[in-house]
Amino acid sequence: MQLFKNTDFDFLGKKWPFIIASLVLTAAGFTSIGVKHGLKYGIDFKEGVLMTVKFAYAPPLDQIRAAMASSQKIKGEVSVQNFTGSGAENEVEIGTEAQEEGQLNVNRQDMQDVLNARWGQTGGKLDFNNSSQQALVERLRDPLARAGVAMSEPQLQKLVQDSLDFRDTPPRSGLVAKFSDLSSVPGINPGIMNTLQQECYLAPFHILKVEMVGPKVGAELRNKAVLATLYALAGMLAYIWFRFEWIYGLGAVIACFHDTLITIGLFSIFNKEISMTVIAALLTLVGYSMNDTIVIFDRIRENLKMSRREPLEKVMNRAVNQTLSRTVMTSGLTFLTVIALFIWGGPVLHGFSFALVCGIIVGTYSSVFIASPIVLFWHNYTDRRKRRPGPPLATAPRQETARKSPARAVR
Amino acid sequence: MRTNLRARTVVIVATILICVFGIIDFPRSAADLVRNVKSNIHLGLDLKGGSHLVLQVQVQDAVKADADQTMERLQADLRKQGVTWASMDRNDPTRVEDADNVEIYIKGVPATQTSAFREMINDRYPTYVLTAQNSTDYSMRLKPSELVALKRDTVERTIQTISNRINELGLTEPSVQQYGRAGDQYQVLVQLPGVDDPARVKELIGTAAVLELTKVEDGPFPSREAALSQHGGVLPLNTKLAKAKPRGAQEGEEWYLVGKTPVITGREMRNARASQGDMRKWETNFTLSPDGGKRFGRFTEANIGNKLAVSLDNSLVSVAVIESKIEDSGRIEGLSSEDEAVDLSRYLRSGSLPAGVQYLEERSIGPSLGADSIHEGLVAGIAGLLAVVTVMLVYYKRSGVNAVLALVLNTVLLMAALSYFHAVLTLPGIAGVILTIGMAVDSNVLIFERIREELRSGKAVIAAVDTGFNKAWWTIVDTHVTTIVSCAFLFLFGEGPVRGFAVTLVIGLIANVFTAVFVSRTIFDYELSGHRRMEELSI
Numbered sequence: 001m002q003l004f005k006n007t008d009f010d011f012l013g014k015k016w017p018f019i020i021a022s023l024v025l026t027a028a029g030f031t032s033i034g035v036k037h038g039l040k041y042g043i044d045f046k047e048g049v050l051m052t053v054k055f056a057y058a059p060p061l062d063q064i065r066a067a068m069a070s071s072q073k074i075k076g077e078v079s080v081q082n083f084t085g086s087g088a089e090n091e092v093e094i095g096t097e098a099q100e101e102g103q104l105n106v107n108r109q110d111m112q113d114v115l116n117a118r119w120g121q122t123g124g125k126l127d128f129n130n131s132s133q134q135a136l137v138e139r140l141r142d143p144l145a146r147a148g149v150a151m152s153e154p155q156l157q158k159l160v161q162d163s164l165d166f167r168d169t170p171p172r173s174g175l176v177a178k179f180s181d182l183s184s185v186p187g188i189n190p191g192i193m194n195t196l197q198q199e200c201y202l203a204p205f206h207i208l209k210v211e212m213v214g215p216k217v218g219a220e221l222r223n224k225a226v227l228a229t230l231y232a233l234a235g236m237l238a239y240i241w242f243r244f245e246w247i248y249g250l251g252a253v254i255a256c257f258h259d260t261l262i263t264i265g266l267f268s269i270f271n272k273e274i275s276m277t278v279i280a281a282l283l284t285l286v287g288y289s290m291n292d293t294i295v296i297f298d299r300i301r302e303n304l305k306m307s308r309r310e311p312l313e314k315v316m317n318r319a320v321n322q323t324l325s326r327t328v329m330t331s332g333l334t335f336l337t338v339i340a341l342f343i344w345g346g347p348v349l350h351g352f353s354f355a356l357v358c359g360i361i362v363g364t365y366s367s368v369f370i371a372s373p374i375v376l377f378w379h380n381y382t383d384r385r386k387r388r389p390g391p392p393l394a395t396a397p398r399q400e401t402a403r404k405s406p407a408r409a410v411r
Numbered sequence: 412m413r414t415n416l417r418a419r420t421v422v423i424v425a426t427i428l429i430c431v432f433g434i435i436d437f438p439r440s441a442a443d444l445v446r447n448v449k450s451n452i453h454l455g456l457d458l459k460g461g462s463h464l465v466l467q468v469q470v471q472d473a474v475k476a477d478a479d480q481t482m483e484r485l486q487a488d489l490r491k492q493g494v495t496w497a498s499m500d501r502n503d504p505t506r507v508e509d510a511d512n513v514e515i516y517i518k519g520v521p522a523t524q525t526s527a528f529r530e531m532i533n534d535r536y537p538t539y540v541l542t543a544q545n546s547t548d549y550s551m552r553l554k555p556s557e558l559v560a561l562k563r564d565t566v567e568r569t570i571q572t573i574s575n576r577i578n579e580l581g582l583t584e585p586s587v588q589q590y591g592r593a594g595d596q597y598q599v600l601v602q603l604p605g606v607d608d609p610a611r612v613k614e615l616i617g618t619a620a621v622l623e624l625t626k627v628e629d630g631p632f633p634s635r636e637a638a639l640s641q642h643g644g645v646l647p648l649n650t651k652l653a654k655a656k657p658r659g660a661q662e663g664e665e666w667y668l669v670g671k672t673p674v675i676t677g678r679e680m681r682n683a684r685a686s687q688g689d690m691r692k693w694e695t696n697f698t699l700s701p702d703g704g705k706r707f708g709r710f711t712e713a714n715i716g717n718k719l720a721v722s723l724d725n726s727l728v729s730v731a732v733i734e735s736k737i738e739d740s741g742r743i744e745g746l747s748s749e750d751e752a753v754d755l756s757r758y759l760r761s762g763s764l765p766a767g768v769q770y771l772e773e774r775s776i777g778p779s780l781g782a783d784s785i786h787e788g789l790v791a792g793i794a795g796l797l798a799v800v801t802v803m804l805v806y807y808k809r810s811g812v813n814a815v816l817a818l819v820l821n822t823v824l825l826m827a828a829l830s831y832f833h834a835v836l837t838l839p840g841i842a843g844v845i846l847t848i849g850m851a852v853d854s855n856v857l858i859f860e861r862i863r864e865e866l867r868s869g870k871a872v873i874a875a876v877d878t879g880f881n882k883a884w885w886t887i888v889d890t891h892v893t894t895i896v897s898c899a900f901l902f903l904f905g906e907g908p909v910r911g912f913a914v915t916l917v918i919g920l921i922a923n924v925f926t927a928v929f930v931s932r933t934i935f936d937y938e939l940s941g942h943r944r945m946e947e948l949s950i
Binding site: 169225235238240291299336356 | 773802843
């Protein structure tokens with residue numbers, strides 16, 4: 001089976017509609033960032049506290065807001081939002097921002113305390129749904145001994161670990177509704193169950209995740225991620241320069257920039273959050289896009305070696321056509337993987353896979369319609385310049401590049 | 412050609428075996444297999460749940476404490492020399508960045524005593540620089556080299572103390588390490604897998620465990636009442652009662668009457684370690700700061716034969732008889748076991764934190780979220796891979812098998828490398844894996860399309876395979892080297908998540924060059940070697 005055999009599409013002849021489409025998309029992204037949504041930053045970029053809490057029922061948003069607002073210790077605004085993502089159910093995100101680490105720590109602690117006070121139980125029992133293994137072991141050790149349940153320390157640790165594993169695996173995902181559910185955990189007998197019920201209670205919420213990023217760390221995380229990416233792009237440019245010609249490197253890097261910008265714009269248009277994981281996804285799409293571009297450039301270089309008398313545009317078109325089935329196959333296959341991740345990957349991977357879905361589409365066409373035209377424009381420009389008589393100083397160095405890419409010796 | 416093929420096959424089989432061993436060891440049962448995989452592939456906190464804390468050591472506290480001690484000594488010295496002064500205090504910077512600006516101000520030293528004053532500072536306080544503000548007022552600052560050393564020491568001791576305390580929790584694989592730039596950020600990264608209750612950990616880190624070495628006045632007594640009745644119901648002046656920490660199988664309580672003011676506090680304890688002395692008996696050696704050592708020397712000299720108690724948070728962890736004068740280094744002998752000696756050295760080291768800490772970052776991922784992400788990620792990953800495999804097999808037929816084998820082997824190599832390097836697989840790392848798989852698919856597609864092209868142009872099968880591989884080779888080199896170059900920069904300049912991405916990607920790409928080019932080629936050659944005049948290739 002073969003999809004494309006000896007195709008001869010005039011890709012570069014149709015570059016303008018795509019370049020315009022790219023510009024429109026980029027402009028739409030910028031407009032959305034500037035005018036409409038702005039960018040929805042994740043906690044890594046915003047600096048603050050974000051707590052993701054899963055409730056046993058639809059989260060009472062107003063009550064949570066009221067409870068947080070009534071706290072004396074929390075300074076600054078507390079945002080309470082329903083967290084709906086793929087796979088997320090009954091989850092709520094509670095966040096605050098503060099300019100200083102000390103207050104952030106206070107806020108973070110008090111948010112948890114407020115939740116405990118409002119939806120937990122007083123009376124000294126331990127909340128099974130938010131307990132750690134060590135806390136539960138310590139809590140149960142003596143009462144179990146008093147109740148006459150003989151257990152060695154490893155047995156106790158194992159029992160507690162199994163119960164918490166049971167609590168944490170789907171479909172419970174951190175919330176046990178009633179103690180009798182625990183009876184399917186191996187090793188739980190009526191005596192243990194009794195003690196468990198005496199010592200613990202089941203709160204209707206479970207803290208899934210707490211993230212606190214102070215201004216000092218946040219600024220550095222950002223700067224380092226951005227700097228590292230810029231250096232990486234510069235490094236790639238240098239390598240491509242070394243292997244091809246500098247304009248090829250520039251074209252490839254501009255194409256990567258283009259993909260990243262459009263993807264970030266799409267994040268704003270669809271109002272999706274940009275987190276550190278999304279940054280990893282952006283790095284991935286830069287990798288994909290670069291890979292795609294180099295494959296085509298490689299073919300262009302190879303074709304140039306064989307046909308020195310053909311116009312560059314024709315050579316490029318042939319290269320794109322020759323690599324067409326490869327481009328479609330590779331992009332199609334990676335797209336399949338990413339779309340699977342997007343559909344089934346769950347809320348944690350959602351932003352990540354969204355970035356890749358956008359990135360693969362944009363990254364594939366940018367190799368053909370952005371990177372290659374840049375090289376073409378430059379060579380056409382220098383060709384025109386060369387035909388005009390110029391000062392010898394300016395033409396001398398260009399003589400050398402002419403040898404490297406014979407395309408300009410045409411006509 | 413034949414032997415060459417055999418040699419290549421041997422290399423490939425050996426690599427596969429080594430990799431599989433790296434991932435699963437020698438499993439004896441299915442459960443064993445799962446367990447081995449879990450213990451060999453280390454998942455990051457974002458995937459399996461746990462706490463990640465970045466804290467900053469407030470080094471200015473240590474500099475201020477040093478200034479306070481210096482002021483105390485200076486006042487005593489000045490009095491002894493008969494030098495008078497009007498006031499002595501220091502500034503009180505509260506930010507880490509201002510740690511270098513801690514200054515002692517001495518005002519009102521009479522002009523007539525200037526030379527005596529200066530001489531004494533030069534002689535006895537070589538770590539400080541004296542600056543004259545005018546004829547009677549002075550300021551003192553720690554020398555830059557001393558500042559660097561003090562701050563470094565403070566961070567190291569904080570790390571040591573936090574490690575000690577966290578070790579008491581008995582977690583698996585906790586990690587406490589210096590973070591960020593070493594010289595000027597004073598950050599410590601604490602990673603605690605499986606802990607979803609960071610409040611407890613923070614409490615543990617934050618509580619300044621108070622370590623004191625105090626004189627034992629009387630004891631032991633079986634109970635508080637017994638101790639009190641011994642002294643007519645009233646405690647003697649400047650003493651307090653303290654309970655000994657229960658030891659092993661020992662029955663009943665032990666109470667001691669100890670001095671109220673400690674001889675030595677945790678701040679002066681420099682180091683302690685367990686060792687075996689004469690007759691292979693266990694003992695604990697400790698070192699004190701020079702100042703503490705002098706004080707301890709005077710105290711022990713006057714108290715030979717008396718008892719000394721080591722107390723941590725007011726609970727006595729050890730009581731020993733003073734046998735001789737001890738200055739800055741001493742030892743506690745006669746411990747019953749290695750455990751006791753190690754415990755005691757840990758107590759001695761885990762004294763109070765030398766400076767306060769502030770939390771800059773916290774990420775606590777509940778294990779349930781981790782479990783969900785792994786589950787969903789796996790389902791999605793497998794679905795994606797199945798789709799890729801199906802398309803490859805349909806589109807490239809027999810050669811598709813080749814590509815699928817290369818792909819599977821690539822994943823195995825990547826996992827094995829992660830296991831052998833003890834690298835941690837995080838979410839960004841998975842991003843790297845996805846890009847690796849994408850590029851692995853791409854390498855195969857590139858080669859196959861090239862072979863098809865050569866076949867179309869009328870080449871014989873063997874020649875087409877040969878040219879296809881050769882031509883695709885340089886493209887593969889270019890794409891891979893470019894990405895590896897970018898990874899090198901990401902690793903050098905990035906941090907945390909960005910680095911995780913770069914590491915897995917580089918490993919994956921190297922594995923990919925091996926599988927897509929070397930292994931795939933070998934399989935093709937193997938198929939072709941049987942019939943030299945093969946008419947058709949299933950591609």
